[in-house]
Amino acid sequence: MKLKSILIAIVFLGLVSKVNAQSQTLALSPPMGWNSYNCFGSAVHEDEVKANALYMAKNLKQHGWQYVVVDFLWSYDNPPGSNIGNPFQKNLQDGSFVPWLTMDKWGRLTPQPTKFPSAFGGKGFKPLADYVHSLGLKFGIHVMRGIPRQAVWAKSPVLGTKGITADMIADTTSKCPWMNHMYGLNMERPGAQEYLNSLLKLYAEWGVDFIKVDDLSRPYSAAEVEGYHKAIQSSGRPIVLSTSPGATPVEKAVHLKINANMWRVADDFWDNWKEILQMFDYAKQWEGIGGPGHWPDCDMIQIGKLSKRGPVGVERYSRFTVDEEYTHMTFWSIFRSPLMLGGNLPENREQELKLFTNDEVLAVNQHGINPRQLFKTATSLAWYSQVPNSKAVYVALFNIGDQQQDVQVDFALLGFNGKVAVRDLWKSQNAGEFAGKYQIQVNKHGAVLLKLSPEN
Structure with a gap:
């Protein structure tokens, strides 16, 4: 069993090596x-x-x-x-x-x-x-x-x-x-x-x-x-x-x-x-x-x-x-x-x-690094990714419902506590500092794209 595990590991490392060679070119x-x-x-x-x-x-x-x-x-x-x-x-x-x-x-x-x-x-x-x-x-x-x-x-x-x-x-x-x-x-x-x-x-x-x-x-x-x-x-x-x-x-x-x-x-x-x-x-x-x-x-x-x-x-x-x-x-x-x-x-x-x-x-x-779905409901959806060399994250909020509504992101889902600085990337402007969550009204079938930067 030990030999089999070693062989599997060698094969896996070989695949990873090939992937990396392709990735770096x-x-x-x-x-x-x-x-x-x-x-x-x-x-x-x-x-x-x-x-x-x-x-x-x-x-x-x-x-x-x-x-x-x-x-x-x-x-x-x-x-x-x-x-x-x-x-x-x-x-x-x-x-x-x-x-x-x-x-x-x-x-x-x-x-x-x-x-x-x-x-x-x-x-x-x-x-x-x-x-x-x-x-x-x-x-x-x-x-x-x-x-x-x-x-x-x-x-x-x-x-x-x-x-x-x-x-x-x-x-x-x-x-x-x-x-x-x-x-x-x-x-x-x-x-x-x-x-x-x-x-x-x-x-x-x-x-x-x-x-x-x-x-x-x-x-x-x-x-x-x-x-x-x-x-x-x-x-x-x-x-x-x-x-x-x-x-x-x-x-x-x-x-x-x-x-x-x-x-x-x-x-x-x-x-x-x-x-x-x-x-x-x-x-x-x-x-x-x-x-x-x-x-x-x-x-x-x-x-x-x-x-x-x-x-x-x-x-x-x-x-x-x-x-x-x-x-x-x-x-x-x-x-x-x-x-x-x-x-x-x-x-x-x-x-x-x-x-x-x-x-x-x-x-x-x-x-962005490692994009993931954050949550999905019947009328809203969120994905996020990490900002390189930073504790900040990018968050995209989507209103997939058929009427205008508030969409929010709870900072705890991202492991944040304390105040978080929010920047609206489409508007290219800062929205301010918030605690606990950020909520924004989004048009039907619309989206916002944010950068969230925790103070701590």
Whole structure:
């Protein structure tokens, strides 16, 4: 029994060592940036990516925002008559592989030049990445798990192998239920890892800093998650790995910490109050798991101009009320979710800019320690985290009821006695000193974010 315990301890320490090695290289705090999906669906064009990058550089970079991510189907031609905003329809690509995805001879998808003109001549995303980098920002892309079905049909050779072709490494029984472009990879077959290595080598040559790999977390594809992680390590470039969509199985937490930097806790999140209520519950399942290098992800921020060309609903500013937007930003901040803006940034109004540039609020997301749920009732909810190098704590209070009400935090729940200084972070002002509790009136579906500093 003693020997067995020692062996278990060695294995555990080995896992922790691997986790720490991953944690100390990338995403030490939750990544912050912009993603094209919520406002452009499959159809974002290069000029729109540049416009969002330029807006970020001018207005958001100084507050910590840095990633510019091109979401899915950048190799898709969007032929006349196709629904370019929401391609989850029939005839996305027919049995004859029409439209043909833009692909190199090694079976690796490349940007469609009609959407990304700078990619013409085989340049890939390098010119666009260079532009983003010139602004002091980082560049990311979305990819689908596996290998293109058209590469399997064409028996494309696998770079870095001798005589291995795409049809020899594909798992043709592994298919995405909502996208008919790809097959999964059989990672046990020779050449499968080499294919992923060739992909990440290409992305590294382009200057990619972030990849969001879709159809990877539900169902959880452990071998392919490991494959992407190994490919990133072999690429010679630090690249953040985000897995999608959710809900990712909580029991895979240790594996995720070793192999990924962020992972979705739920399916696609949109601007509906019921989905915020559901997100509170999803996040509670991941309580205590996030940390430097590995972050449970609540999905993109649904604030600003959405669905300009799909994918969900008509073009609009967020359907959230102003109070619901504050709840949205407050919870993503206190939980320490990655913050990826989903709206078209150049169309931001003053109210959006105010939500995205409060440095005291963003500090809660970037630096809070060990976020936890403090309490939950039928109409109210509270989460808290620790302020680094301090006895102070951050506390987020939420009114999840359907009418205005007082919400309070009892200091004893936090181990405080005596007077406590309260600062309202959204208002950027001190509320005063209080004993025993702090109580504040909160609008329907609203939130407040506080810093509590005990005198003793």
